[in-house]
Amino acid sequence: MKNAPPSETGLSAQIAQSIRDAIVSGDLPVDERLPSEAELSDQFAVSRSTVREALKRLAAQSLIRTQRGATGGAFVNRLTFEDAYGQQITTSALLLSMNAVDFDTACEARFALERACAPLSATRRTADHLATMRAEITRQAQPGLSDESFCASDVAFHRALVDGAGNPVLSYQLAGAVEAIEPLMNMITFTARSRTHIVGLHTAIADALEAQDATKVDALLADLATYTAQLGRSVADSKKTPA
Amino acid sequence: MKNAPPSETGLSAQIAQSIRDAIVSGDLPVDERLPSEAELSDQFAVSRSTVREALKRLAAQSLIRTQRGATGGAFVNRLTFEDAYGQQITTSALLLSMNAVDFDTACEARFALERACAPLSATRRTADHLATMRAEITRQAQPGLSDESFCASDVAFHRALVDGAGNPVLSYQLAGAVEAIEPLMNMITFTARSRTHIVGLHTAIADALEAQDATKVDALLADLATYTAQLGRSVADSKKTPA
DNA sequence: AGACGTTTAAATGTCTGACAAATGAAAAAT
DNA sequence: ATTTTTCATTTGTCAGACATTTAAACGTCT
Missing domain, CATH: 1.20.120.530 (GntR ligand-binding domain-like)
Structure with a gap:
C-alpha cells in the first residue's frame, strides 16, 4: 500500500484508489484488517477526516466494512x-x-x-x-x-x-x-x-x-x-x- | 429529499441513501446542483463532516461530481x-x-x-x-x-x-x-x-x-x-x- | 481455579472551528 | 468599454475534542 502517484484529483480519492488497488491486486486479502484511521493518517500524511472520506468511498463500493470497538476497524469485505x-x-x-x-x-x-x-x-x-x-x-x-x-x-x-x-x-x-x-x-x-x-x-x-x-x-x-x-x-x- | 427513515447504519450512509433515492427517482435531475454542504448540514441536522462523508459515498458511485469555487458544489452526474x-x-x-x-x-x-x-x-x-x-x-x-x-x-x-x-x-x-x-x-x-x-x-x-x-x-x-x-x-x- | 462484574484501552462515529484554495461575479480602475 | 481588483461562496483539508462501542484485561468472590 504505497503512496499513490500524484494526481489532480482530491487526496481522499487518491488514497481510496491506493487502497482499492491493494485489494484488487490481492495484496490485501479478504477479511484482512486495514490499519486504523489514525495509522492511515500517519502513513499517508493526511488528516483523519481525509482518510475517513477515502474509507467511505470504499465502503460505498462494498469493498470494505467497518466495525466499532476495541478490535474494530475496517476489514476487506468479501464481495458477495x-x-x-x-x-x-x-x-x-x-x-x-x-x-x-x-x-x-x-x-x-x-x-x-x-x-x-x-x-x-x-x-x-x-x-x-x-x-x-x-x-x-x-x-x-x-x-x-x-x-x-x-x-x-x-x-x-x-x-x-x-x-x-x-x-x-x-x-x-x-x-x-x-x-x-x-x-x-x-x-x-x-x-x-x-x-x-x-x-x-x-x-x-x-x-x-x-x-x-x-x-x-x-x-x-x-x-x-x-x-x-x-x-x-x-x-x-x-x-x-x-x- | 426528506429525512431518511431511522436505521441501524451510520448517519452518513443514511444521508447518502436519502440523496441516492432522490437521484434514482428522478427527483434530482441530471446536472442539478445539490444544496451546499453547509445547507445540507442544516437540513439533515448533522455536521458538515457527516455530510461530506455521505457525498463521498455518492461520488464513489459516480452519482455526483463536485466543483470548487463560488458557483461550485455537488452536481448530479450523468452516468455514462x-x-x-x-x-x-x-x-x-x-x-x-x-x-x-x-x-x-x-x-x-x-x-x-x-x-x-x-x-x-x-x-x-x-x-x-x-x-x-x-x-x-x-x-x-x-x-x-x-x-x-x-x-x-x-x-x-x-x-x-x-x-x-x-x-x-x-x-x-x-x-x-x-x-x-x-x-x-x-x-x-x-x-x-x-x-x-x-x-x-x-x-x-x-x-x-x-x-x-x-x-x-x-x-x-x-x-x-x-x-x-x-x-x-x-x-x-x-x-x-x-x- | 473458575465465574462474574468492573475497569480500561482502542477504535470508529460525530461535532466544532478553523484555514487554504479555487472560482465566478461584482466592483473598481483605467 | 475593457481590464483589473476585490470579494463572497464553496469545496478541500486540517486539528482537536468528545461520544459510543467493543473486547480484552483486571479483580473479586465463591
Missing part, C-alpha cells in the same frame, strides 16, 4: 453475488434512465442475453425453478393485477429462468439486464389481451423447459422478444400522436 | 456508459477472485453471453470493427508476444466483436464478462500450438462476420469456448499433480 446484484441493478437502471436508452435497444439486449442462457437452463433447471415459474404464471393470470405487479411478476419469472442455468456469474450479469428494464416496462399498459398472450408464451416456455427442449425455449423467447418490442412500439406511437 | 464499464469490470473481477469462481463457470458465462450478440454483430458490424479484429489477430500471431499481451489482445478482439452488435447496453453488460475473465486467462500458458489454434479460430470468426454468416460465427464461438475450457482444465490438472 448479492452485493453485486444490487449495484448492478442500480447502475443499469440509472444508465437506462439517464441516457435515454430507447425501449427497443434495452429490449434487444435483454432478450439476447436471456436467450444465451436458455439452453443451459433447459438442461439444468430444477423442480424449484419450474415451480417458481408456474407460480408467477398463476399470479400473472389473475384479473385484478396492477400493471406494476404484472411487471414485477414478469421479472420474477425471467429471473427464475436465468437462475435455472445454474451459473451464478450468468445470473449476476443478467440481473442488471432483466431488472433494470422493469421501469421501462412499467410504462406499458398491459391490456387483457396482451396479458393473455404473454401468459400463454410463459406457459409454453415453462413447458419447454420442463421438457428440456432448448430449441423450443429459444424460439419462444424470440417470439416473446418480438411481441414485447411490438408492445413498446405501440406505446411510443401513441405518445407521438396523443390526439 | 464508460463510467459504468469501469465499475462493472472492477466489480466482476473482484467477484470472480473473491468467490473462487472456477474457470469453467466463468468461461461458460462469458461465451454464452458473447454468443448472444454474435448474430447481431454479424448483421451490424462495421468496417471499423472488422479492421480492429484483423489488427488484433495480426498482433496475436507475432512470435515474441508475452502471455499477458496475448490475453489483452484477445480481450480487445472480443470487445470489437461485442461492440459490433451496435447495442451499447449489450456492450456494457458484456464488458464485465469479457474483461473480468482476463486475470483468470492470464494464468494460462499459451503454447505456440494453442496460439496458432486460437488465431485460426479468430481469423475464421472475422471471416464469418465479414460474410455476415451468423450461424458460422456461432459455431466457431462454440468451438472457441470448448477449446478455451479445455486449456483451462489442463492448467488445473497440472496444478493438481505438480510433480
Whole structure:
C-alpha cells in the first residue's frame, strides 16, 4: 500500500484508489484488517477526516466494512453475488434512465442475453425453478393485477429462468439486464389481451423447459422478444400522436 | 429529499441513501446542483463532516461530481456508459477472485453471453470493427508476444466483436464478462500450438462476420469456448499433480 | 481455579472551528 | 468599454475534542 502517484484529483480519492488497488491486486486479502484511521493518517500524511472520506468511498463500493470497538476497524469485505446484484441493478437502471436508452435497444439486449442462457437452463433447471415459474404464471393470470405487479411478476419469472442455468456469474450479469428494464416496462399498459398472450408464451416456455427442449425455449423467447418490442412500439406511437 | 427513515447504519450512509433515492427517482435531475454542504448540514441536522462523508459515498458511485469555487458544489452526474464499464469490470473481477469462481463457470458465462450478440454483430458490424479484429489477430500471431499481451489482445478482439452488435447496453453488460475473465486467462500458458489454434479460430470468426454468416460465427464461438475450457482444465490438472 | 462484574484501552462515529484554495461575479480602475 | 481588483461562496483539508462501542484485561468472590 504505497503512496499513490500524484494526481489532480482530491487526496481522499487518491488514497481510496491506493487502497482499492491493494485489494484488487490481492495484496490485501479478504477479511484482512486495514490499519486504523489514525495509522492511515500517519502513513499517508493526511488528516483523519481525509482518510475517513477515502474509507467511505470504499465502503460505498462494498469493498470494505467497518466495525466499532476495541478490535474494530475496517476489514476487506468479501464481495458477495448479492452485493453485486444490487449495484448492478442500480447502475443499469440509472444508465437506462439517464441516457435515454430507447425501449427497443434495452429490449434487444435483454432478450439476447436471456436467450444465451436458455439452453443451459433447459438442461439444468430444477423442480424449484419450474415451480417458481408456474407460480408467477398463476399470479400473472389473475384479473385484478396492477400493471406494476404484472411487471414485477414478469421479472420474477425471467429471473427464475436465468437462475435455472445454474451459473451464478450468468445470473449476476443478467440481473442488471432483466431488472433494470422493469421501469421501462412499467410504462406499458398491459391490456387483457396482451396479458393473455404473454401468459400463454410463459406457459409454453415453462413447458419447454420442463421438457428440456432448448430449441423450443429459444424460439419462444424470440417470439416473446418480438411481441414485447411490438408492445413498446405501440406505446411510443401513441405518445407521438396523443390526439 | 426528506429525512431518511431511522436505521441501524451510520448517519452518513443514511444521508447518502436519502440523496441516492432522490437521484434514482428522478427527483434530482441530471446536472442539478445539490444544496451546499453547509445547507445540507442544516437540513439533515448533522455536521458538515457527516455530510461530506455521505457525498463521498455518492461520488464513489459516480452519482455526483463536485466543483470548487463560488458557483461550485455537488452536481448530479450523468452516468455514462464508460463510467459504468469501469465499475462493472472492477466489480466482476473482484467477484470472480473473491468467490473462487472456477474457470469453467466463468468461461461458460462469458461465451454464452458473447454468443448472444454474435448474430447481431454479424448483421451490424462495421468496417471499423472488422479492421480492429484483423489488427488484433495480426498482433496475436507475432512470435515474441508475452502471455499477458496475448490475453489483452484477445480481450480487445472480443470487445470489437461485442461492440459490433451496435447495442451499447449489450456492450456494457458484456464488458464485465469479457474483461473480468482476463486475470483468470492470464494464468494460462499459451503454447505456440494453442496460439496458432486460437488465431485460426479468430481469423475464421472475422471471416464469418465479414460474410455476415451468423450461424458460422456461432459455431466457431462454440468451438472457441470448448477449446478455451479445455486449456483451462489442463492448467488445473497440472496444478493438481505438480510433480 | 473458575465465574462474574468492573475497569480500561482502542477504535470508529460525530461535532466544532478553523484555514487554504479555487472560482465566478461584482466592483473598481483605467 | 475593457481590464483589473476585490470579494463572497464553496469545496478541500486540517486539528482537536468528545461520544459510543467493543473486547480484552483486571479483580473479586465463591
